[in-house]
Amino acid sequence: MAEATLDKIRRDFVERSSKELINQLLDDLFADRILNEGEKDAILEENKSRVDKARCLLDSVKRKGNEASGKMIEHLQRRDPTLSSQLGL
Template sequence: DKLKSSYMQRISVLLEDLVSDGVLNELEKESILEGNPVRADKARCSIDSVRKKGDQACRIMIRHLQSIDLSLFSQLRLYSDPSAQQGKKMKTKCHIYIE
C-alpha cells in the first residue's frame, strides 16, 4: 500500500544517508532492511544500531530525520542542536537531544 511504500522509502533514505556519513556501513544497512520484516522493527533496529555508535552518530541521525520527515521529527520533539536542550538531562545517549 502507499503508506507502507512511503515509510520504506523514508527509512531507506535515512539509512543511505547514515551510510554516506560513515555512521553505518553497507552491511549494517542491508541487515536492518532485510533482517526486520516488520516496519517497527526496522525503525527500532536502526535506532539501536546508531545509539551504540555514540552521541555524534545520534546527532547525525537526528539531523537526517529532520530533513527526511519533519512531521515525525516535530512529533518526537527532537533537537539536532545540543544547545536547544535548555539544560534538560536525559538518560540515554540518543535521548540527549529529545525533549
C-alpha cells in the same frame, strides 16, 4: 545528549516512521559512514516488518555514540520535518 534524545523518542519513532523514511535514513547514514554496507543490508534483510527495521536502525545508531545519534536526528529533521516536530526534536 543525542543518545538520550533517541531513547526518549524511540517508541514514537518506531510507531510513526514510514518505510520510505527508514530507507532514506539508512542511505544518509551510509553516506556519512556511520553505517557500513553490511550493517545497512542487515537492517533491511534481517527485519521483516517496518517497526522492526525502525527499531533496529535506531538502536544500531544509538550504540555508535553521541555523534552518530546527532547525525541521525539531523537527517530525521531534514527528511521529515512533520514527524520531527511530533517527536519534539
